[in-house]
Amino acid sequence: MTTPDIAPVAPTAPQAYRQRSPMWFAWQRFSGNKAAIAAGVVLAILILMAIFAPLITPVPPEAQLFLTESLAFPSSQHWFGIDSLGRDFYTRIVYGARISLSIGFAAALFSVLIGIPLGALAGYYGGKVDWIIMRIIELFSVVPPLLAAMLLGAVTRGGYFTIILIAALFGWVQVCLLVRAQVKAFREKEFVRAAHALGASPWYVIRRHLIPNSISPIIVGFVLAIPLAMMLEASLSFLGIGVPPPTPTWGQMINEGIDFMFFYWHLAVFPTAALAITVLATTLFGDGLRDALDPTLKGR
Amino acid sequence: MPLVEIEDLKVSFSQYGGQVDAVRGVSFTVNEGESLGIVGESGSGKSVSCSALLRLLPATARISAKAIRLDGIDVLKANKDDLVRLRGRAAAMIFQDPMTAFDPVFTIGHQIVETIQAHRPLNKRDALAEAEQLLLRVEIKNARDVLGYYPHQLSGGMLQRAMIAMALSCRPKVLIADEPTTALDVTIQAQILQLIKKVQAEFGMALIMITHDLGVIAETVDRVLVMYGGEVMEQGPVQQIFDAPQHDYTKALLASLKTGFDPSADEDRTATPALELRGLSKTYRVGRRAGLFTNHSEFHAVRPVDLVVPRNRIVGLVGESGSGKTTTGMMAMRLTEPSGGQILVNGTDISTMGPAELKSFRRSMQIVFQDSYSALDPMMTLSQIIAEPLHIHGIGTAREQTEIALDWLERVGLPRNFGGRYAHELSGGQRQRVAIARALILGPTVLVADEPTSALDVTVKAQIIGLLKQLQAEMGLSMLFISHDLSTVKSLTDTVVVMYRGRVVEQAPTEAIFSDPQHPYTRALLDAIPADNPAKRRARTFLSADELAAATPRYTTIQTGLAPNATPQLITIAPDHRVEAIVTT
């Protein structure tokens, strides 16, 4: 079916009207949030540092090259000083960002991968499916994540991938609840009913309407799962059941820092500050995204 | 000196990218005991003007005026004490949605008592006695019990009465009613309007009635202010406005009120009906918790309903909230699973079909919904939305689908270049046009329209009704038009089916329903329609549910040829006219 008399009109018509998709408004709201922008910049710098760690550090993180200068204070050669085992502390902090961020992103990814299908199922089908998933979530809400993670950490003796799995195990709940709420709200919308009335299958409705409309909570859930996973990793490493040494992790360094803090403050200050800044930047960025993508969720 | 005096009021709100002028230079006065109506569509600035009078606007609003005086007080300069005197004592306000207007965690009694005590030095016991008196005056019979109820335990109509009682508690000089009946059913609306007029006379108050509905204006006020786009279009005595409107906008408003009856093309009585419901019913299991266990009982949302939509005809399904009309429509579309009965589309029973078989039948039956906001996917462009049916049924290439969608955009009266826009960029009427295009693009024979105009402004409503009517004639559609509003149905349908508490109580050709209603509930519904001219104002009497049941028509076995039965049943009393009645010996 062609209508040649109209075809040439559309492309040549002057762009008097500016296209404003829902994402345009989200960007408008986000760019108005100074704290979130700043946090995003900090986060970007941290990610770049983690990726290009070998390029911006003088030595490998585990090399004990400066044993004679052990515990030296920060200087122009060693910006953050030297640790008790003769390793350049700046290098270890930068490589610590790799562990922290990669665990954060990987765990958040797994959380989203578990949370989306379960949340969509619970929200779309309701009834028994929803009941079972909600009871599982209730179990998770009564068991404190950190204690259970410690127990699991003790069972498995920690390790990089174990930590990611443990963090995802406790991170999916949040994503699942967000997606469930969104799907539940949109399932009753009349455009979904209209699609049903047109003979669309449940899978079509989920794929074409419910998932695209859940993009906002999914992004928000993903970004907010990152700091939680990073905190979990740091906490477990702090207790000595996270990523084992000599891999540099901030939690571990903070734990070691306690013993030295009265005399060698730099060993306590730098990892603490690094962890605080990273977690804070990620959270503020995530909060900003949430406020921008879903103004109704603000402040929750 | 007038009681209320507003001169050159301007209100603007700051939003993304600048200022929105909500009110631009409005002036009016209200004298003691006078009733003024302010009529206009959503966004016309009518509510904002009155909120400014009590300084109820949010802090983001910028207000300026040559004068805003209420009962001799300069509102803009009022201090804390003045404000307490202004609000509640000089003027009291009742709001649109009574369900959200009460604080949910305190009892009705508490909320009335605190209002009384805020303005008058009464002790708790006296205030409570006074509150009970007030509830009795707004015709709440079990006033003592209602005092102890929480808001969620009362119906909307009862809450609005309680709200009026609360407004009266400090003997205000002017009562401001902001769309007080918009959220209520038609029969309840008529009762509340009559009550407002009654208490206005009893208490000798002035009244400002804010509404979008000219019928409400015709029923209640002496003088009218017509607003549009934040400005006053015209004002004058109510009779003059109705009889000799000056402004084009007022004329358009009045035109939408006057509805003619215009039957569809002739029907072929021998043809198979496009849609036929046979004994369709819906029962819900309701769980009531008792201890650790749940007792189940059955709630009959729809008792077996028989209904026929002949080819090329429009059937109106009318009833108030909870009557089962929407459930019936949803079941006819197989969007809600019926508990029993058959659905025949062009003679084929679809009530037990599986999804795959049903899909092909979906092409011949479509639906348009009430809420145009949620009817369109916010993440999709209009051409995607309209083309979705083609996409689901795999008709044509992506390019052809878009082309057909754009054609339909034109057909429902929107420019083709709207194809790339998103739903949030459209007005309510435009969104409903898109929804109609999506429903009709597959060329269905049956269209269920579930209150498609009830969320729209009056002038837009008339346009959408006109569009539906035109498309119905062009496509030879058979339509089931569901509505709570008999006056909308009058201009559109050929037959009317009236539902009440899950049952069909009367069905007849539209003319017969309006000229010769038989069932007491149909009469109550018709009686509740607001007058279309102030000259036709009248006092109404209202029947309770029990009185309605007692007034069920009775026919003898000789008249009907049926066996006597104490249970009401549908009997045919004239060609195509059936009414629920009791058959006696």
Added chain:
Amino acid sequence: MLSFILRRLVSVAATFIIVSLIIFFMMHSIPGGPFDANDMPVSEAVRAKLMANLGLDQPLYVQYFRYMWGVLHFDFGVPYQSPGETVTQLLSRAWVPSLVLGGLGVLIGAPLGILLGMAAALNRNSWIDYLASTLATLGLTIPVFVTSMLLILVFAVWLNWLPASGWGKPERWILPITAYALIPLATYARYTRSAMLDTLNRPFVTVLRAKGLTERRIVFQHVLRNSAIPLVTVFLPMFIGTATGSIFVEAMFRVPGLGAYFVSSIETRDYPLEMALMLMITFMYCIAYLLSDIVYALINPRIRVGGGQ
């Protein structure tokens, strides 16, 4: 209302039993036991005798029922790390510092947080609003051991005002209590603020104003009462946060409390102590869960009175 409590009770009890099962079986699936050849070089026969004495040779489900039977009599067994006393005795000793420090932390932090949240909601975009938001974000995102570390660095190491660690004299309590208090303070500041802003935006507040009530009465009676309903649901996460925080606070400040024993029980694979602690903590959470549910129902007339038309 009674039936509501009964139903919640059954559901919480079921949750507790499931969690206790999971913990028990997880604990016993830890590779290696306390008498592994590496840790304790004794002969095979002695090891078998020890295992039999402690009932470790029985099938798992028998061990579980035996264990839970003992728990009902407050018998949690003997901790491996100090065999001279029972777990119950050890715990009753360790309770005190945790309860004093954590309890004072909550008692100080929660009211402060609520006040701060209220002040922020009532003065939007003022300095106090920004202060509340900043404190809330910091308190909710930065792990307790990081804030503890910062407190020690500033007040003990640099300023040398307060002792950094230990338990006993009240001046040693100040820093750990501050570290604890930040958790409820941040939680309540954030949620009070958002709950109050939500309530202030509801239509009935306009109605209350239109009735001529004073702003003070609107806020302190109506808005507060309505905002309290969502705040109750925050109690459990706050409680969990504070209790979990005890592990780190006690580790940082070297306080001999429950948290410290939890860490040492994990390090030494002290099953009885670890199991007892996990059970006790889960039990506390279940009680907190139940309580917040009941309080929620009590202050919400929709549930308390029920019905409706």
